[in-house]
Amino acid sequence: MPPEAGSTWLLGRSMMLGWGFLSALAAAYLILRRPTAHLIAGAVVIVGLIGALPVLFAGEVVAGLITAVISTFLLYLLWDKSWQNTLLPVAMMAAVSLIIGFLYIYLHAFLLRNSLFFQPTTNIESMEQLLSFRVLEASQAAGFITALYWFVFAMIVAAAFVLGSGFKQRQRQQQGLQPGYMVLIAAVVILPFLIANTNLHVIQADMIYKRGRFYDNQASGEGNPEMWDTAIAIYKEALNRTPREDFYFLFLGRALLERSTIAEDEIERTTLFVEAENRLKEAQTINPLNTDHTANLARLNTRRVPAASDGSERQERIDTAEAYYQDALKLSPQNSVIRNEYARVALDLKQDCNQAIEVFTESVTIDPFYEETYFSLGDVYGRCAAERPEDEREDYLNTGLDFVEQGLNLKANDARAWLRAANLYEELGLIQESIDAYETLQQLDQRQQLAASWRIDMKQAELYVTLGDEATAQAIAEQTLLIAPADAAPSIQLFLSQLLGTAGDSSTALEHVGGERPLATLDPLARNEYFDAYPPIIINQNNQYEAVITTEKGEMRFQLFAQASxxxxxxxxxxxxxxxxxxxxxxxxxxxxxxxxxxxTGQGGGNPGYMFVSEVDNGLSFDRRGLLAMANAGPDTNGSQFFVTFAPVPGLNGQYTIFGELVGGDETLSAITLRDPEASPDFLGDQIVRIDIVEITN
Known part of the structure; x- marks a missing residue:
């Protein structure tokens, strides 16, 4: 066997061995002078002659010609006049069929090659041209099935003419060949239309849709707008083939919804939201009993809540989402996933702990084997404990922990559940159990998708301090400092300075710049990227800090969360x-x-010249007005920009560090002038006159 031989070589060798066996068998029959020896030998020779054709097509010209010549010579020697009416027609039909089959194979290979190496005919200079090209590229696969249908249809028509031509004259007169030909011609005209609309377009749409799913999956993993735009364009092409297929409307609506969440322009985001809603409504109209369509409309309205322009629109979106979820549950009352999503609306958007607990409890009753419901109940009891009276909080935390542990009995390798358990253990004062839970989390979350390993190490160090084991805490922190990323160093150094009693003082930490409020004398633009590293640790976490922000509209006083952030x-x-x-x-x-x-810079892109890590796992959430938080451009990109909330914004949880809360000057916060940078306003915004820090020593 040659080293470069593949499956084709092996198949060819097997066929030749089989033909050789048949040839030997035919020779034995001839030697023994069996009655059917000539017929069997002739059939074997014809098989060899026909078999030479694929050898020739495959490129083995010499081997194919030798096989054909030998077979022809043997056929001449064995020829019997009686074969003219039996073996010869069969051989001719087989040869013609093989040739036609190979021609179709070559056509299919040609189409496949064109689809694999499909190239644009002109230079692509715009996004519209790129999308058009990718839609055309996706449609290439649909040409395969079209070619197959035309091939089969042509064979059927040819067979009909052949069979019709073979009738004897008497049969033609009795049965009437002319009406038959007329029916055949009518069928040739009508059948392609019927086949295309009832079968061909359906298959073509499915092939195009599957190409769109490729880009859909890419976009889901990368969050790439171009991939989403491509998937959307291809889904639309699938719908052009089958405009009444609700399944494609479903995926198109979902793709538009996902694309809207990463749109930077507010007008584009709104347009995509509206189109997604319309497409999902079309899917629901076509198939109103499909739960997915109603549930996706609920999800769409849930997504639109954070983008609501005012309180009334926000409430309208919440009510609409809730109504859709209720309708979806009427269609599928046993669907725990949808029921849990509905409970999340109550918890995250309505801030209604009682309703969330009620819906989650219904879900766990309906499906007691779905672990996610237990984890969600643990989460809601843990979050809602803070709102309960002091004498009820521990009961809530214990109930939440019990649900998490029940979920872990069903799925012990859920890293997110172990993180929730670790938090609950800590809140209940079960410090060693919390440390052990964090250890399990690290083992399960090897890729650090939930939390960076150094963060978990530092959390364990803090817990060891609570246990009174400061030596272990120091050892963990010092080891973590060696392996943690550079932007994590300030946090670890702050911990060590507090642990060792070497924390700085805010009155002596500014000597390297010099002067009182030195940057106030600089033009604001000159302050942009003024520093090259995170500042020294100047606070003492044992003390309390307040910030007084003086604006042209008045003062606002904030309590700063030095312990949490x-x-x-x-x-x-x-x-x-x-x-x-x-x-x-x-x-x-x-x-x-x-x-x-x-x-x-006043434009939204300025920074002090450094970035530092986010502190979003500090137990704080955007559940009320007046929270002071760091603005960022993504995880761990905090700098100098901050914001103050006008209302609860749960959609920001886990993304932005909350580090303070308004304790005075709410009327000033309300008086700040609205300014949307995307609307190109002609004023710079209300001025921050200065920010003063008040340190209260404990």
């Missing part, structure tokens, strides 16, 4: 005492959302 507070205190914020503006102020400031 030490990095953000240290950064804010440092920049405020440098005078960094003096004279800046609230450059982005959106109604019923938030007021954002702290950008020296």
């Amino acid at each position: 030490p990095l953000a507070v240290n950064n804010f205190v440092f920049l405020a005492e440098q005078g960094y914020y003096d004279g800046l503006t609230f450059h982005r102020v959106l109604q019923d959302f938030m007021a954002q400031g702290g950008d020296p």
Whole structure:
């Protein structure tokens, strides 16, 4: 066997061996002078002659010709006149069929080659041209099935003419050949139309849709707008083939919804939302009994809540989502996934703990083997414990922990559930159990998808301090400092300084710049990227800090959460005492959302010259008005910009570090002038006169 031989070589060898066996058998029959020896030998020779054709097509010209010549010579020697009416027609039919089959194979191979190496005929210079090309590329596969249908149809028509031509004259006169030909011609005209609309287009649409799923999956993993746009365009092409297929409307609507969530332009986002809603409604109209269509409309309205322009629109979206979820549950009352999503609306958007607990409890009763419901109940009891009276909080936490443990009995390798368990253990004062839960989390979350390993290490170090084992805490922190990323170093150093009693003092930490509020004398643009590293640790977590933001509309006083968000507070205190914020503006102020400031450029892209990690796992959530948080451009990209919320915004949870809360000056917060940078306003925004820090020593 040659080293480069593949499956084709093996198949060819097997066929030749089989033909050789048949030839030997035919020779034996001839030697023994069996009655059917000549017929069998002739059939074997014809098989060899026909078999030479694929050898020739495959490129083995010499071997094919030798086989054909030998077979022809043997056929001549064995020829019997009686074969003219039996073996010869069969041989001719087989040869013609084989040739036609190979011609179709070559056509199919040609189409396949064109689809694999499909190239644009002109230079692509715009997104519209790129999308058109990718739709055309996806449609190439549909040409395969079209070619097959035409081939089969042509064979049927040819067979009909052949069979019709073979009738004897008497049969033609009795049965009437002319009407038959007329019926055949009518069928040739009508049948392609019927086949195309009832079968061909359906298969073509499915082939195109599956190509769109490729881009859909790519977009889901990468969050790439171009991939979503491609998937959307291809889904639309599938719908052009089968405009009444609700399944394609479903995927198109979902793709439009996902694309809208990453759109940067507000007008584009709204347009995509509206189109997604319309497509999903079309799917629901076509198939109103499909639960997925109603559930997706509920999800769409849930997604639109954070983008609502005002409180009334926000409430309208919540009510609409709730109504759709209720309708979906009427269609599929046993669907725990949808029921849990409905409970999340009550918890995250309506801030209604009682309703969330009621719906989750219904879900766990309906399906007691779905572990996610137990984990969700643990989460809701843990979150809602803070809202309960002091004497009820421990019961809520214990109930939440019990549900998480029940879920872990069903699925012990759920890393997210172990994180929830670790938090609940800590809140209940079960410190060693919390440490052990974090250890299990690290073992399960090897890819660090839930939390960076250094963060878990530092959390365990903090817990060891609570246990009174400061030596172990110090050893963990020092080891973590060696392996943690550079932007994590300030957080670890802050922990060690507090542990060892070497924390700085805010009155002596500004000597490297010099002067009182030195940056206040600089033009705001000159402050942009002024520093090259995160500032020194100047706060003492044992003390309390307040910030007084003086604006042209009045003062606002904030309590800073030095214990929960030490990095953000240290950064804010440092920049405020440098005078960094003096004279800046609230450059982005959106109604019923938030007021954002702290950008020296006033355009939204400024920073102090460094970034530091987020502190989003500190137990704080955007559940009320007046929260002070760091603005960012993604995880661990905090700098100088901050914002204050006008209302609860649960959609921001887990993304932005909360480090303070308004304790005075609510009327000033309400008086800040609205300013949407995307609307190109002709004023810079209300000015921040200065920010003063008040340190209260314990």
